[in-house]
Amino acid sequence: MMTDALSPLKRHILIRLLLAAGVLSALLLVVFLTAYRSQMVDERSRASLGFNLLLQAALENAMLKRDVPGLADIVARLGSQPGIRSVMILNPLGEVRFASPSDKIGLKLPALVTAPDTPPSAEFRNDGGGEVLRSVNPVRNQPACVPCHGAVATHPVNGILVVDYDAGEIRAQSWKSALAFAGAGIGVLALILAVLWRSLSRRVLEPVAALGAASAALEQGRLGERVHLEGDDELAQLGARFNRMAERLEAQMARVRIHEAYLQDILDGLPDGVRVIRADNMEVVLANHAFCEQVGRPITEVVGLPCHRSSHNRTTPCVPTLVVCPLAELKACSAPLKFVHHHQRSDGSQFPAEVHATVVELDNAAGRTRYIVESVRDLGQSVRISHEQRLSELGVLAAGIAHEIHNPLGSVRLGVQGLLREVREGRILPEQIIDYMGLIDQEIDNCIAVTRRLLLLARPPSGSLQLVVINDALSDTLRLLEFDAHARGITQQAEQPELPLRLFADEAELRMIFLNLVQNAHHAMPEGGMLRARLVHDGDHAQIEITDNGVGMAAETVAQIFDPFFSHRADRIAGTGLGLTIVKNFVERMGGTITVASTPSQGTIFTLRLPLADGSLENNT
Secondary structure, eight states, X not given: OOOSSOOHHHHHHHHHHHHHHHHHHHHHHHHHHHHHHHHHHHHHHHHHHHHHHHHHHHHHHHHHTTOHHHHHHHHHHHHTSTTEEEEEEEOTTSBEEEESSGGGTTOBOOOOOOSTTOOOEEEEEEOSSSEEEEEEEEXXXXXXXXXXXXXXXXXOEEEEEEEEEEHHHHHHHHHHHHXXXXXXXXXXXXXXXXXXXXXXXXXXXXXXXXXXXXXXXXXXXXXXXXXXXXSSSHHHHHHHHHHHHHHHHHHHHHHHHHXXXXXXXHHHXXXXXXXXXXXXXXXXXXXXXXXXXXXXXXXXXXXXXXXXXXXXXXXXXXXXXTSOOHHHHTTTOOSOEEEEEEEEOTTSOEEEEEEEEEEEEEEETTEEEEEEEEEEEEHHHHHHHHHHHHHHHHHHHHHHHHHHHHHHHHHHHHHHHHHHHHHHHTOOOHHHHHHHHHHHHHHHHHHHHHHHHHHHHHSOOOSSOEEEEHHHHHHHHHHHTHHHHHHHTEEEEEEOXXXXXXXXXXXXXXXXXXXXXXXXXXXXXXTOEEEEEEEEEETTEEEEEEEEOSSOOOHHHHTTTTSTTOOOOTTOOOOOSOHHHHHHHHHHHTTOEEEEEEETTTEEEEEEEEEOSSSOTGGGO
């Protein structure tokens, strides 16, 4: 709350109150002084008239006694009294007969009384020596005066008594009294203004200032700020509504922060780098942990900065004619964009990145804002993951190969040891030598067959098609994985036609298809089970079914299993998510199709249909 200084609103209201009070005080002062002065003058005039009546009675008494010297003496003494300028007695014609200043005797004044019924009067006027209050009283003719002045009907007025009072003293006294009363009025008005200001300040201005301070705190992000107003008036009710609004705003912001953290956690859980760029100013508004690791920068050096700063370590925007800039490419077209960049890490090193970009438009208070969402994949990291996965698969194969080679080598060793023993003892017969050598030769053939199957699987694609016997490729794959199946408690069964089926393909790719499908079936049976591999001749196609009775998959999982980098292994071991993608690409390259049917808790069937080369191997021999 603002208490140490006047706020603009307080200052504005205070100035307006003071101006209004000043104008009102001035108007009241003028009206009061004018009215009070007029009242004072009227009172003084009435007092002078009363004094004149007393003086008139004294003069009439002297005139009745015909005491002219006494009358002149009374006029002279009255004229010397404080506050009286002059006392004059005029005849009906306006000639001064008696006067306190002797120099006025004989002067001719205008007729002051025109009728016998004219009442006494008093008025301010200027006689040349200053302003005076002149009181005029007609001295009417009476029966006692008829002998000297004639009949009353013809001479109604014997004379006129004129007394001039000093008006300066009267006015000064009236001004002092008026100013005293005006000062008292101004004091009362000031007290009223002070009480009004105090009430206005406490009941209106201070609550408004408190609401303003709380609103400023909310604007600065201090959502816990509240306003405390006493009473139950409108402003107190407004403060209560403000607090409820602030509480709802705080709760909404808390939910927004939770959603933002949830979104950030989801993005951070993605293996690929993700960042969101505002299209109009190139500012990165969102990025995940994977992207920060790719470029070797903390989140504070990515979010809030231009996109070219974090991905290309540039201080100026990329040149659209030299690199594929999604902000430029997606201006005219909103279709998803895929391209390859060489991003630069904070240490200056570069890495190849596959970028998928798309446009998202969001509504806000300013209208619709365009954002570019980028998914960035480190191709070097993908190569390393694929290599590690292949090494893992080769490790499984190596265990099975070691088992298959160990048994023949053991037989060879027994045959050699038996042959040596018989030679040393001299009991060897030609027939026995032939038997031993035949056994050794057979086991060596078995070892050669194992190594041949391994070489066929590991051979890189040649790029040229050749006739491949499907039966042999499927049988060799099952034999290579026999040891892995035995270790997992899985029984492998094969069903094949007697006649060999063949197709034009790359033999390494076909064997890789069978290897991935059989391995996936093993992964789907972590507790053991049954695997069936069935090859049938269906017209001009070969149909291969790989069936397991493992955990199965839900429909939403089946819909994604061929997507790149989607992995959902039942044995809870992380895979690359590329195996079935590669299988699908190889099958389609051969002109075939692959489908999958799965039921949770019952198992899965992968079905391949591959076009045969003229039906069968027998038909082409």
